[in-house]
Amino acid sequence: MSMATSRELANWGRWGDDDQLGALNLITPEGRRAALGAPRSGKLYSLGLPVQSEYLPPVPYRVPSQRLALTNQTDMPMWNTIGEQMGVPSPGTGANEDVLITSTHNGTHMDALCHVYHEGRMYNGFPADSSSTLNGAHFNSIDKIDGIAGRAVLLDVATHLGVPWLDPRVKIDSALLEETRSAQGNDVLPGDVLLIRTGWMDFLHSGEQPDTSYYGGYGQAGIGLDAVDFIDRHEISVVGADNSAVECLPCDERYQSVHVELLVKRGIHLLEHLDLRALSADKVHECFLVVAPLKIVGGTGSPINPIAIA
């Protein structure tokens, strides 16, 4: 049996038959504490995109992110009424509130391990038909994890190659990741979060996007199947990228092949639509990263605003 085959489902059962954390088990308290030493300046970077209805190329079946006003300055008389129950009315005081409607896989988001299934199974062998429409995913849902906090390494592939962005459809392989790592001079430690910059977010903001259709004929650069070897070798805990799917589009070999390798087989959570532009500009290649998904019960993912400290 080739090593690739033998490792294929290696993480199923690796942390117990009931495990729903997957490769997040690779981030230990000790490792996290050590990772707190990574920052040099203490500068904070937000890797989350603004949440609004029109920003990214729309995916037709996804509900756009929408903020709707619930209360504002037009509601003063109402607030006085409620105020009476909350204390003595204060005629000049009011509150603004809103409602958020969003697909959990819009914008900058995190894929839960239940997001993808393959041949009837999710990560760790849980059955794909255990999800319910009313209650969501019973296993591997986003509320099963508390969050991510640990060391992250940015492999800035676009900068390494001296281009503003990789050509659409380019498959990033293990050799290119290793070469970028080496050129940057970074170590990758077991349990690290791997962040990959393709430049797609720059492309998107350049105005050169020829087509607003996500699934149109254009595609995106991202990792292909070969890159999984790099991820295995370095015992990566989580993979994030500045594109829509971490993997290249169209997918390598078959639909969602890298999602299957990472989410399903290895229990590796994915972070998508990261805004890595500021980290790249400041040449921040190592940082302390915190990702705090909303603990949506039964949820298949969550919008996030990852915080990197350099």
Added chain:
Amino acid sequence: MSMATSRELANWGRWGDDDQLGALNLITPEGRRAALGAPRSGKLYSLGLPVQSEYLPPVPYRVPSQRLALTNQTDMPMWNTIGEQMGVPSPGTGANEDVLITSTHNGTHMDALCHVYHEGRMYNGFPADSSSTLNGAHFNSIDKIDGIAGRAVLLDVATHLGVPWLDPRVKIDSALLEETRSAQGNDVLPGDVLLIRTGWMDFLHSGEQPDTSYYGGYGQAGIGLDAVDFIDRHEISVVGADNSAVECLPCDERYQSVHVELLVKRGIHLLEHLDLRALSADKVHECFLVVAPLKIVGGTGSPINPIAIA
């Protein structure tokens, strides 16, 4: 002029006439880097409640949090169709996705500085009528900040007083905060996030809640106006609590009086419905805290899942 009066609007203009960060300016990169030394074990705590439709007493006018399925195992034929555009179809591979609908002030959430206005003004003097129903808040909205990362101190008032939870309507004052701090033996440093535990979250989970009506006659313990002095004296950057409003309910003296003092006058962001039970159980009184609100454009707040590292 008394000191209290002279300080009243001290933070308007303190960081410039255009400032929309408020007391977050007190968290400097240097302070943040120093705060990375606070953790001892590296253990991670999530302070966010599960996001689901029924959890907290409902506020009648707020839209409950609701996860709705967008795709699941019933959608395989559709996914093959989309798959053809994303790569070679993979008949056994599919994706689960969902939609989240939530009020931004449900569950564990963060108040943006625009959340409350008083006498026609928000923090730093921006006009209350600058908000628009379609576009939300033009000033002081939640997308104006990148996130919070710094040192936090938990004042576990309930534990200090030897009770599971403070009686409803109790006003916590500066003396009680100081006494708790001193008994715990913690320093509070300029720029610290202040977390206050009243025990209300324990009360809520005890099943003793006699009334599911938020604005019912019961009330909640929280800080009163006197506690603002403690916050001023220690140059606190952000205040969070395990109750619904940080301040006591009914409010001290008048509706939202503490919100006016903190959000409007001082530009101090608030964190509400924090789950501080595990920190309390483990006697974690100092930690490195990261809060990552979604950058909802024009938003008046955001659901959050604060991450504490002990």
Added chain:
Amino acid sequence: MSMATSRELANWGRWGDDDQLGALNLITPEGRRAALGAPRSGKLYSLGLPVQSEYLPPVPYRVPSQRLALTNQTDMPMWNTIGEQMGVPSPGTGANEDVLITSTHNGTHMDALCHVYHEGRMYNGFPADSSSTLNGAHFNSIDKIDGIAGRAVLLDVATHLGVPWLDPRVKIDSALLEETRSAQGNDVLPGDVLLIRTGWMDFLHSGEQPDTSYYGGYGQAGIGLDAVDFIDRHEISVVGADNSAVECLPCDERYQSVHVELLVKRGIHLLEHLDLRALSADKVHECFLVVAPLKIVGGTGSPINPIAIA
């Protein structure tokens, strides 16, 4: 074979193997034209409840109906911008718009034939697993019908019995329906819509509801299994009532037994939460009724505002 058994699935195949209209086939253009002669005064009655977040006892898993403002008087500057593309700006002119979020089975609504399935089948034998989460029901969905317009007969059971409302859990049987019809002196014609008044809507508005939990121990009066015989005998096209489920709660014999008999076996659409109070007060027992469900593609039902003309 007993008559009950032989009739059981009588309507499957009755109007063709592809039929998705069910007993609406009983309303012919000729019958509709004749029904236009039913009204005496031309007075219009709306049988729909107001659509708002709090009105009926909440069903825990259903999303409450919610109107949210999209634009209003705070959006004038934005409207001028859009106005420039829609014509010459008109500074004093603006538009109010909103967004509606609602469960399709809240409030006054119509059940599509796909709403209930039994032993793996919907009306006319379509498979229950032909529904998809993303696309909804493939067969028997609410968009398959254009609407209902025809003669309706109100059987005002509560008034006939001389009570403001029937006791909860009362099962209305065929004999009681026949007795009410006879006492009222109405004919029931083939293809008629049958409206049944239990008084539950009056009860609900009386403030005597002891319990806001829909599925609480209280129940509702409604038709039981025996009443299906009346419906068969009179060739009824559609059944509506002023309660939550047309059938009594708890259901007769087993969960949704009457829904199975009417929706699944006979293809008879149901109208629920009708406001029949004004028709009852005016003793309008025959009318021309129009029901206009939204043609929600794949939808399992629709909010409605039925219009009766007396």
Added chain:
Amino acid sequence: MSMATSRELANWGRWGDDDQLGALNLITPEGRRAALGAPRSGKLYSLGLPVQSEYLPPVPYRVPSQRLALTNQTDMPMWNTIGEQMGVPSPGTGANEDVLITSTHNGTHMDALCHVYHEGRMYNGFPADSSSTLNGAHFNSIDKIDGIAGRAVLLDVATHLGVPWLDPRVKIDSALLEETRSAQGNDVLPGDVLLIRTGWMDFLHSGEQPDTSYYGGYGQAGIGLDAVDFIDRHEISVVGADNSAVECLPCDERYQSVHVELLVKRGIHLLEHLDLRALSADKVHECFLVVAPLKIVGGTGSPINPIAIA
């Protein structure tokens, strides 16, 4: 004073200072009863478009119509649980439900009289600033009316002119309406609903739409200011059309000029995005029309499925 000026606000106060029905007052019970004689065949036509996320050119700020599944065949175990409280469990029986999210001015819809304001006033002089974000319109909201049922006349302008659709931006004037009426040989009676077919819906379905942007440079044929005279002369109660705004786009003279004349000054409700293709094909120029808006409390409009009986 010119007649135009003297008539300008004629309907303010015409039916009382408190009136919120506007020109619907022109449809009397007697007129409605007479209108029941209009149908010849009894054939039913639905004038509502399917409700789905992608159908019409999107208006950027509006939330698309979206049906989301709430329960389906994946929820059987849950339904057994609920079933126990609703009756004896019936393992093979389950229910499909969904949630609808929609802008009230998407698809086929009706404008409430509060939809547009002009110079600080709505129909009958109610102040524009009486709307509240939380509670919606206080005056002239869609829940103030029970529905529309009466005689309607279709003026099929496109067919009269012998074209599949009028050129974009064409302004239909009173002379063209009169000419169409005369050629068709119809009387228009006081209180009639006026339906105008421009052919835009055919154009939309022809695939010739060059641009999916609603507010793009293309425009739509519709009535201009001159057509208001025809509406006044015939004492029209309601105006509907197969385009997006009844009026031409860009608007005649200034933004929403015809909305101001009809909604604001005359209290004439508008029906938009009507599907008049089948009526046109069958040459149905007179019918009995029922429009049943959802009684959304505070709502500025409602999705509708108008029912015409020929």
